[in-house]
Amino acid sequence: MISLESQELIRLTEISKNTRKLILETVTEAGSGHPGGSLSAVEILVTLYFYKMKHDPKNPSWKDRDRFILSKGHASPLMFSILAQTGYFPIEELKTYRKINSRLQGHSDYRTPGVEYSGGSLGVGLSIAVGMALAAKLDNKSYRMYALLGDGELQEGQVWEAALTAAKYKLDNLTAIIDRNGIQQDGLTEQVMPLEPLAAKWKAFNWNVLQIDGYNFEQIINSLENAENTINRPTVIIAHTTKGKGVSFMEWSPEWHGKAPKKESLEKIIKEELGL
């Protein structure tokens, strides 16, 4: 078990706060996008990109890098805010998000430096990560695959095809993380199409299953370490999260799945909600 030094905790917390600010600014400038599902997984991506993963923003195609697959491609404001902060492209470029001729598309997309896969169509990303994990095994490489899935996305049957496959090939180099915020576009996941008992489903598919608080850095890090130390089985981390996390009126609100705040209210939101 790792317990973070307070300095490290402060660093990750500050980056997360700034990421939320960038998400809100980016979506607001674009006038559209998906803030809810972006805000919900901030700490997970901050931990991966600023603490855990081996990657090189100056060399996005570095062969030995860890691979991150954003299966829930609509969380592109989060993805791009993270990539910009780590240096894959200038933070200024976030202002071009969703605009014509931009490298920053409405859903995460190959044309953005640092993006491994275009994840607009849900339910596919885990299969992509499985393919990458098989390739890594063939090449005897130690890099790891991380895939972030939305919980609503688990209603796609293909996710379970990929789950079967990862277990068959004992892909212990693959970690799936589920952003379990309980909300999808039309409402609560448990009303639209119930997923529970979710952990039992993954256990039945022969995965190593972990459940964490998606905002507790120590739990995030420890679950990633656990995954890394698990042999012969893929790991799924069910991260319990809150859609719209950090902006009180967006929290638990399906309405903010795919809607941008108004420009005139942005400054107030950042000040009052994020304290920045």
Place this chain on the structure above:
Amino acid sequence: MVKLMGDMRTGYGETLVELGAINKNVVVVGADTTQSLKTNLFGIKYPERFFNVGIAESNVVSIAAGLALSGKLPFASTYAAFIPGKCVDQIRNAIAYGNVNVKIVVSHGGLSVGPDGGSHQQLEDLAITRTIPNMHVIVPADETATRKLVYLITEMHGPVYMRLARPKTPQIYEKNDTDLKIGRSRTVRDGSDATVIACGLMVTEAIEASNILKENGISCRVIDMFTLKPIDKDTIVKTARETGVIVTVEEHSIYGGLGSAVAEVLVEQYPISMRRIGVKDTFGESGEQNELMAKHGLEANNIARTIQELVKEKKR
């Protein structure tokens, strides 16, 4: 004359084994049809590079995309009814959208599937794949062409959809014939009065039609248009200019496949009298191959008859 017969699937499977020896990055993803597709030959030789992921076609093509994104050269294979049938989204978004280097090679295209019936007779695949950007669409006419074209698609970057047929087929090309290029067609019979442009099994029928026409004093050219996309525009325009009459033949819906592709070129570059022979906006059904072909006019006599009509019109 006894025709030398070949088997596209054997040609495919054996070529994969050869490629496996040459290129360590070649991998094969299958969907419980690996014995039928003969990809199991690769699996026997290179078990560590062979992934049978079961009856899960969306997963097959997406895993292939993941493998390609990590530097592998994946072949994804099953029956045409299911790829692209069950996974157009994944082919579009996970493969073609990023120009990901996946080679989709399927068998059992068209009516020649026979007794399995309409659910398994894929007649829309060429239309579907042809409209997806970055995609290359290839339909070999025999085993020799299959072997050669499987090699060629590994030498180019980008997604490919290659459609093979289930039955054994007469050999059109000599075994050592290697004069095939992606994006080019091949004139397999010369002629000056009319042209039949065909693909897949229909090339054999077109040649037969050309023989019939010859007896009736009509010199009919036959072009094997094995690449539907990118299509050989130059040859289409040239043959239109030289022969004045074109009939297309394909084991596919008349919508969106070879006939449409040829018409698209002609209508903008050299409009002439043209007919499309194909399945007329309907599904297939159970039956023997020859019965189905006869029912839908996909045979030499009907091709010859159609050409005769057009030649007569041209002379008027």
